[in-house]
Amino acid sequence: MPHTPPTTVEPAQVREFREADPQVRLIDVRTPGEFTATHIPGSYNVPLDLLREHRAELTAQHGDPVVLVCASGARAEQARALLETAGLDRISVLRGGITGWEGEGGDLDRGRGTWAMERQVRLVAGLLVLTGVVASTAYEPLKWISGFVGAGLTFAALSNTCAMSRALGLLPHNRTAATDGRALLDALTGGRDGSRTAG
Incomplete structure (x- = not known):
């Protein structure tokens, strides 16, 4: 990588x-629940x-290139902006x-996790709109x-940005069992032994 x-x-x-540089770090910035459901082999969840x-606290103790990953690229772009503000460089986003990745035949590890955040947002937004329309037939201002x-x-x-996705990310089903935040951050900022939240 240049x-x-x-x-x-x-x-x-x-x-x-x-293949050219085994030091490249793939950092998945989705929720732990989404990461558990599906992730690129060898990636870390932060x-x-x-x-x-x-x-x-975001100061890197390495010069490894970093590629940020999320479901579609939007959250990874937010993470890139945040990390660059914190002074980290050599950061890219997986388009x-x-x-x-899956559309181009990339391998994925799959487990039991939650729906992608975009799908969760569509469900909640759709239910709220439907509820508003149906409820407004009984009480018009509910439209x-x-x-x-x-x-x-x-x-x-x-x-x-998406306030709804941030709120949904706090729900228990989007989180794994209690994790050590410092250990997760080490996958990005520390040595080569950063912890994955899933294999």
């Missing part, structure tokens, strides 16, 4: 990078919320995330539930 890697890389490039929580959800989704698209 000294200054591109900010986004294609799945095929990631495979080439890993959730985006954990990075936000410990942003003041298309896990979806793009604004649907309007509120629509406004929230519009803002999420324009700002490339």
Whole structure:
């Protein structure tokens, strides 16, 4: 991998990078539940919320190239911006995330976990809109539930953030058993023995 890697890389490039440089770190920033369900072999789980929580501690003790991974690339881009602000460099984002990786024939380890966050958001948003429409037949002002959800989704698209996904990420089904945040961060910032939350 060159000294200054591109900010986004294609799945095929990631495979080439890993073959050429075994020090390349794949850091998956999805929730532990999503990571347990499916992840790229050899990747480490360092959730985006954990990075936000410990942003003041984010100093790397290595010069290894890092490729950030999420479901589609949006959360990985947020993580890249956060890490660059913290002074970490040699960071790229896997274009298309896990979806793009799988679409190009990349291997995945699968386990028992939760739905992808985007799918969870679609379910909750859809249920809220449906509830608002149905409930408004009995009490007309409840139609604004649907309007509120629509406004929230519009803002999420324009700002490339999602408050609903952050809230859903705090639910127990999106978390694994208690994990040591420092050990997870070491997968990104520390030596070569950083811990995976799944094999």
